[in-house]
Amino acid sequence: MDPGFLGPATRDALARLVALEEGGPDASPLDRLRGIRSLVVALDADPAALAAVREALDEGTGWDAIAEAAGLSASAAKYRWSGDDADIAERHEASRRRKRERPSSRPTDLPGRSVAEAAKELGVTPQAIYQRVARGLMRAETVELPDGRTYKRVFPDE
Template sequence: MTFLAPETRAALDALHALEHAEDEADGIARLRGIRSLLAALDADPAALAAVRAGLAAGASWDEVADAAGLTPAAAKQRWAGNDAEIAARQEASRKRGQRPSSKPTDLPGLSVAEAAAKLGVTPQAIYLRVTRGQLRAETVELPDGRSYKRVFLDDPPESETS
């Protein structure tokens, strides 16, 4: 009886076949086989079972992390808790991954970095000027929860407009 899931076993067998192919499989096919096996191993429930067995036998999270090539925090993030807690963390991670990774370009004003470059000062100087009321800034929050500090160089601060 094998401890690997059928998908993992299939990926391992496919990579093994590439290794022993008479026609010397091309490098791209081998690379795809390696990545496929790594993805299958990463998702295989055998790893979680091994972690749980190790912890039950008295292993520490430091030992689990060392065996997995992770930090203790990463190991706990991946394997701590019951199945429902682990699934909830994975789902939350997938949702974060679905967010756009690039900054929107249609935001009003300038970013702090852009304002700093335009004025020839550091970003910290921009924040200091905002705190002192010398520059107007707003935090723009997008519907997906991301927020951006935007600086308005042409607009006087509210204290000067009244």
């Protein structure tokens, strides 16, 4: 039997999902959801996509066509698949490292108020807050956190 182009983990996840599909409505909704998620995770980790991209590039296909086929922008496709295995691994590890180092939530202990908070509090638009700051009617400062994130903070009560 021809092993196909998908890796073993992806073939197994696909077979489990097909079995759920063939089992009809008896499969629980959570089992179906787990099966779908398992296939998505397996496909994302499968080297088949990278192999297909490399084959397409070898055949002379451009990044725009590859990106369109993958549902990505050309720059995202290049970021994901350009270079050799070491280049790709290094880029992806750098991305994971940045995500670990930069929390996704905003800090709640910053001084003053955000522009949006001040605008809502004063019943004006954020643009009006920026105009007041530009005219010197309201103090503002940019707060930089140790991880490099910056936040514009205003002080309407002063």
